[in-house]
Amino acid sequence: MRKNKAELGESMLLTRRDAIAGVGGGLALLAVPSHAQAAYPSRTIKMIVPYPAGGTTDYLGRLVADQIQAGLGATVVVENKPGAGTTLGAEQVARAQPDGYTLLMATSTTLAINKTLYKNLPYDPVKDFTPIALVAAVPFALIVNPQIPASTLGEFITYAKSRPGLAYGSGGNGSPHHLGAEMLKTAARIDIRHVPYRGSVPAMLDVIAGHIPFMVVDLQPALPQIREGKVRVLGVTTTKRVAAAPDIPTLAEGGLAGFELVAWQGVAAPAGMPRPVVDQLAAQIGKLVADPATRDKLTKIALEPLPGSTPDSFASFVKTEVDRWADIVRNSGAELE
Structure with missing residues (x-):
């Protein structure tokens, strides 16, 4: 039965898997200089979640926060800052010091969709953030x-x-x-x-x-x-039925051929963050997403873990996603009130 569910939930992002995963996976992230480990973290880390408590982004943000807290021995506080299509929370992080103490639970909306949707976006999704790692597809x-x-x-x-x-x-x-x-x-x-x-x-x-x-x-x-x-x-909205709910048909099966909508969630920080700090955080996220128990937990609640993401592969992925979602925004006809 487990095999059949895995087949049903087969990767929702297969077409972009190579862009998501870094060459060699997360193994290279483990070699972090000892002086960086000693210096960071030395105070409370704030994880900004640009949505209210109780949703998918909040759930994943708290999961990542717990991992960083356990893995790095840091105190991590989750702060929900919803509003303005995630721009309020995102702008706060974009303007923060790039020292590793302010993180963002970023979404497709934050780093890709808003670039096309807003004429006067208060941040640049590519230039104003340091991508750390992808966590899950939604x-x-x-x-x-x-x-x-x-x-x-x-x-x-x-x-x-x-x-x-x-x-x-x-x-x-x-x-x-x-x-x-x-x-x-x-x-x-x-x-x-x-x-x-x-x-x-x-x-x-x-x-x-x-x-x-x-x-x-x-x-x-x-x-x-x-x-x-x-x-x-x-x-x-996936192209295949979801493993956690195999009895629910896809919208494509229901008559809307080719209909697909899958988002993603990842962790980012202000632009210019020191690479040793980035690598420490990415290693913790990689450890979380690769953990069999965590993967099973996410799959059971209809999320797809995205292991193998690195800071560099995530940065490249964001650039391609800005273009991909721009087409979706234009084709959908969505407009801001």
Whole structure:
């Protein structure tokens, strides 16, 4: 059974795996000069999470913080700073001292999507950050309030077409949730209206409460709600079914051929951080993601661990992702209010 699930959850980012993984994996990161280890860390490290507590980014940020704390003997404090499509938290980190004591749990939104979405972005995703390592890939799902008379994607599209202006929630302007719904709007030719929230969990809670009828949400926080019947899931946004929920069809299976939306999460710091410090942090993240127990834990909650990421491969990956997401933003027709 384990083999079949692995096959179902087969890498959601196969086409970009070479860009994600550094040559030789994370082994080269282990050779850190002793003087760097002695000097760092010597005080509290702050991990900025640009989303509210309870979501995927917060979960991964706390997982990384615990690893750094255990591995480097440091005190790590997680600070949630949501708002403005992650730009508030990102700008805070971009303007911080590059000394290793302010880190960012960065997302596709922060380092790739916002570059195209915002005309006056207060930071440069490539120039203002030091990429440290990727952590995980994130699949999404289309969920609806159980009162909506739709059990399949086809039924939902029919329902949405009968109600022009149907509202949907998202984790904020320019978030993958926002783009995913706009992609759905274009692919299904439905007229829907965006209601941005400060994070995907608050939006999902309003779907549960019936304040908004549907949304595209990261699967990790939605899975418990799906299993408890608080929301109904109509499909996942990956090209293959997700190992943690193999009974959920893909949106492509439901009739939207080629539909794919997968985001990623990683750790970054202000630009100009000393390489020995970068390597220490990257080694800890690499250790976390390669740990079998952690990998199993992430897979079970519908996240795909991304082992083998290095600072250099992550930096190259960010540059290619800026271009890739620029196409998605333009093709989706997403616009900021």
